[in-house]
Amino acid sequence: MLRISYCLIILIFLNSCSEQVAPVESRTIILGFDGMDPNLTEKWMAQGLLPNFSKLAKQGSYQRLGTSNPALSPVAWSSFATGTNPGEHGIFDFIRRDTKTYAPDFSITEIKPPKDTLNLFGFHIPLDEGEVINRRHGKPFWMEIEEKGQTASVLRVPVSFPPDPIHRMLSGMGVPDLLGTQGTYTLITSQFINGNDMGGRVQRIRANNGLVDTQLEGPQHPMKPDAGTLKLPLTIKKAKNESVTITLDDIKFRLKKNQWSSWVPLEFKFAGVMGVAGMVRFYLVESFPRISLYVSPINFNPIDPAMQISSPVEYSAELASRIGLYHTLGMPEETWSLNENRIPDSAYIQMVKHILAERVAMFFDTLDKTDSDLVIAVFVQTDRISHMFWRGIDDKHPLHIKTSKQAQNAILWIYQEADRILGKTLNKMLPNDKLLVLSDHGFSSFRRAVNLNRWLVDNGYLFLNENATESSMLFTDVDWSKSKAYALGMNGIFINRIGRESLGIVDKQEAIAIKNELLEKLSNIIDPRNSKPIITRTYDGKQVYKGLQTADAPDIVVGYAPSYRASWETVLGAVPKELIYDNNTKWSGDHAIDPSHVPGILFTSFKPKENIKSIQDFQLLLNISGQDQ
Ligand SMILES: [Zn+2]
Structure with a gap:
């Protein structure tokens, strides 16, 4: 008896000690700067404007890093997390389609309402909490590291909601606002x-x-x-x-x-x-x-969030007690309020500054604890500023001429902020720490918007209802009984397949023929403005995606030429009148183009032994094997 209680006391003692974990001896620190572009980074490094990036490249290594196909943050960060291609992790775009209704749906998380409710006195009282599902499949490497007995802290990595049960995690892209939307x-x-x-x-x-x-x-x-x-x-x-x-x-x-x-x-x-x-x-x-x-959109309060946004559950509140309240929404930079001119440029920049300060505080709060073998933080503000202020650095953008000095300097400003964060990180590194800095993709201008569904109508693949000459979003005026293919999401084209789409008319044999036809014809679409092709390459979904999750994969992935992109109307399933038009909106930079034009960046504090081709291979640098390399 005595021995047992003695052991118990030791166990209790050890348990209470685990609250104050001894500092780790060496850490792997991964800093992500979403959308940081190699052309700009290399240019500004050469001009001495990013001294800490230059220092890191000299001390360790620098290379361009291939992105995912398509080159979109949720797709690329999912490949980063799992070491797999979209065919395995199942994230192909921001948007996925409902094959029953053809309606676009958010591809990253699914929020299921409670199954059981008690109907009483006119109230529907939920008896369970409902369910939040991360649509990304596969095991992220921070889970593998924890299974090996190490500790991981993962802050605001895109597609990380709900949070994984690890030492410390704060969810990023995927967390909704209080209305259940991605930010209203x-x-x-x-x-x-x-x-x-x-x-x-x-x-x-x-x-x-x-x-x-x-x-x-x-x-x-x-x-x-x-x-x-x-x-x-x-x-x-x-x-x-x-x-x-x-x-x-x-x-x-x-x-x-x-x-x-x-x-x-x-x-x-x-x-x-x-x-x-x-x-x-x-x-x-x-x-x-x-x-x-x-x-602003109504954010969850981190002190009492309506859904769990951190691991452990109390971490979001503890963090707020140290650094103050902070944005919890998955994509809190309110790009649409600027795009629709509801707030001015200066308000947007002030907001991004505020969010960046919160992110810096939470990152160094964790880094200073020295209790994690792995620390990952992704800063997405580089991407959000680039989307909204590319008009400031591209003198061929339709809005460039109207752009203020502040807007022209915004991208350099955010890159220098990234450099400042990197400098502070370098100063806080312990002698045995390793540092890796990466972006998920680069950037290009978005001067001209392409209504791909218009092209599909004009070329006899998509049909409108009788007397209709256009269709608004969600394919409201599309006649599915005649339609063979449709465009939805940033880069996808889908064939209207029998047995897959609810109103499908194309059988297996014809689908192959249509796909081959489209793969060729799309590459020949010419912009009448300059007689140049608007698409540099088309990809066969069957060839680029391998794995168990290909049901949501597009049949064709469209690789736009730099400065072109799918119109917002295409993304949400509309068919406007014209094929191509000038993008006169402040959302002026983008990366949803042929991935070969928009690689990301990779810096390491050491000389890597492995050859890292793309973000999917990133884990080779960490000595853990990915799942389908
Ligand atoms: Zn982006």
Whole structure:
């Protein structure tokens, strides 16, 4: 008996010791800078503008790193995590299609509502929590490392929601906002606004003598589906010097014009005693009398998140207690609010600065702990600035001429921020630490948008309903009984197959013939503006993807030439009138083109023994084998 209790005491002691893990002797630190482009990096290194990247290249190594096909962040970071091609990990695009309805769907996570509910007094009370599924298949290497008895800290890697059960993890791309979307903003305005926003909602209000009395709309009532959305009272009152006083529920604060508020925590209450927590930031675009107040997507509050966003579950709150509240949404850089001109360039840059500061704080919070054998942090701000400000560095972009000095310098600014983060990391490295810095893909200009479904209609592969000359998104006016192929997502073309698509008409034999025809014809599409091909290469899905998850794979992957890209209409299944048009939007840079044009970067603090061709081979540098190399 005595021996057993003695062991028990030792066990309890060891357990409590595990809370304060002894520092590890050597770490592998992986820094990701999403979308960091080799052409710009090499140019600015040569000009001495990125001294820490130059130093690392000299001390260890630098090379270009092949990306995934297509060259999209969720696809490439999934190959990074699992060491496999999309045919194995199952992520082929941001968008996947529902073969029953042909409707686009988010390809990264699936949120399933609770299966069992109790219907009582008009409430639908969920009896289980529902389920969140990461659609990426395969085992990420941080799980393998932990299985070998080491510890891993993984911060904000894309496609990491829900979090894996490891030492420390904070989910990135995939985490929704409180509405369950990938980020829906609200613009409260007394100004007349034409059309519908793609990325948010516009709430028209009337201002009476410098006062607006309205509501902020939240999620659906979780227990009464017919009750509509939960709401919080919101008033906006005119104050001195073009500022306003905002009262949201019971929180009151002053906000100046052209200023972001700090985080405003909120709680939508329902069923008397229950509530769901969130938080928003406000930006005052215009004061009275033409009031325009921008409200960020409602982020989960990391102190009390509506879904688990970290491992262990309490880590998100502990982190907030050390660094303050931080953006929890998977893609928090509000690109659409800038693209639809709801906020100005300066507001967008201020927001990205704010997010970057949060990410820096959480990365060094972990790095300073020295309790993990593996530390990974991905900074996506390099990508988000490049998307929105490429117009500033490409003098052939249709918007270049209207671009301000600040916008012209934005990309260099974010690259120098990356260099500063790298410098600080180099200073904090222990003698035996290894450092690897990579990006998932490079960048190109997005000058011309291609309506690929228009080409498919004009060439007899896609058919519209009688009397229709165009179709809006979700293929509303498409006649599937005649259609043989359709484009959806950034780079995909799908054949309308019998037995696969619900209204499929093409059999196996014909599918091969159509695919071969398209592979050839697409490469010959010419831009009438300059008589040059808009597609440099087409890929046969069957040949580029191997594995068990090819059911979602496109039949053809379209490799656009630099400066071209699928139009937003194509991505979401619309058929507009023209084939190609000038991209006059601020979303002016992109990488959804032929992967050979947009490789990423790779720096190591040591001389690698292996030859690393692409991001899928990355794990060769870590001495763990991937799954299909
Ligand atoms: Zn991107």
